[in-house]
Amino acid sequence: MVIVEEKCMQSVPPPPYFPNASTLPPPPFPGEHRGAAKPSDLPPHILLKIVYMTFPQTPGVDEGKIERQRKTLCWLSTQLRSVNRSFYIACEHVLRSTYLPAYNSMIRPPYSSDPFPFSSSASTSSCDTLQRETKVLDLFIALKVHEDVMVDDSSLHLEREDSFKDLFDLMQPRSRLEDLVRHYGVREGVVHTNPYGVNASSSSSSMFRVNNSGIGSASTSKWTSDLAPVPFSALSISFSPRRVGLVLTASGRKRTIVDVARTRDEKLEVTAKKLALQLKVWLSDGSR
Numbered sequence: 001m002v003i004v005e006e007k008c009m010q011s012v013p014p015p016p017y018f019p020n021a022s023t024l025p026p027p028p029f030p031g032e033h034r035g036a037a038k039p040s041d042l043p044p045h046i047l048l049k050i051v052y053m054t055f056p057q058t059p060g061v062d063e064g065k066i067e068r069q070r071k072t073l074c075w076l077s078t079q080l081r082s083v084n085r086s087f088y089i090a091c092e093h094v095l096r097s098t099y100l101p102a103y104n105s106m107i108r109p110p111y112s113s114d115p116f117p118f119s120s121s122a123s124t125s126s127c128d129t130l131q132r133e134t135k136v137l138d139l140f141i142a143l144k145v146h147e148d149v150m151v152d153d154s155s156l157h158l159e160r161e162d163s164f165k166d167l168f169d170l171m172q173p174r175s176r177l178e179d180l181v182r183h184y185g186v187r188e189g190v191v192h193t194n195p196y197g198v199n200a201s202s203s204s205s206s207m208f209r210v211n212n213s214g215i216g217s218a219s220t221s222k223w224t225s226d227l228a229p230v231p232f233s234a235l236s237i238s239f240s241p242r243r244v245g246l247v248l249t250a251s252g253r254k255r256t257i258v259d260v261a262r263t264r265d266e267k268l269e270v271t272a273k274k275l276a277l278q279l280k281v282w283l284s285d286g287s288r
Contacts, residue, residue: 040086051076051090067152073098074145092138099141106140106164110267111173130182130193130232132175140167173268174239180272181246181279182232190279192229227283246275257282 039047056068073095081091100115107113115137143163150157185191230248238245238256246258258278262271
């Protein structure tokens, strides 16, 4: 038997009255009501886990598990990574980690490779990278996923041996050499990666400018002996098995400022050091 005390029941105050209850958030969530959550709002590690879970783990009716997973990789490359920035980062992580061993196996000696992104401290987006070989890796992935799916779909499709010839005969060593020139050039003080130019706060710093002829020149703020680092974004490489040139782009015009000879079995690191030293000589002589 339950005994109800009438005095206790009367002492409990009634709930407060709100004239406009529609503006209140639904219980039990206090604070401002938010819109529906989207997949891109998830933390990166959760979104990456979801991407990994899209890979089939069982064979299909007329295709095996490996063939289904290759189609999923092609779907990541051609469709899912185009949804937004969050999915792009997650898909690139999966694609690059999956195809990196195949990419490295096609590097031809004496060339070296380091395609992983190198983010600048001044970069505003984690998708930005100074590592130019990363673009070559992404081109290899785009071609490889297509070739794999075509081979799985039809036994009549023959993968051409020269499909990746341009990538690994020219584009890969050239982009790798550009990255090495950036590395050794920054170390020698002749190249900078700051998109806003050289730091002007230092009294001994020098600035790189372009005159009316479209050719780069340097001016120092205190000591004329200081070198003016060249922006890495304005440099590129003209690559051949016997000679390598360093090309400067200024005001839409390209000019080869350094040219060195190389042998076929010469490592890219050796060639990059020679280019960085010759660039230092070019800046010191003021021959521009």
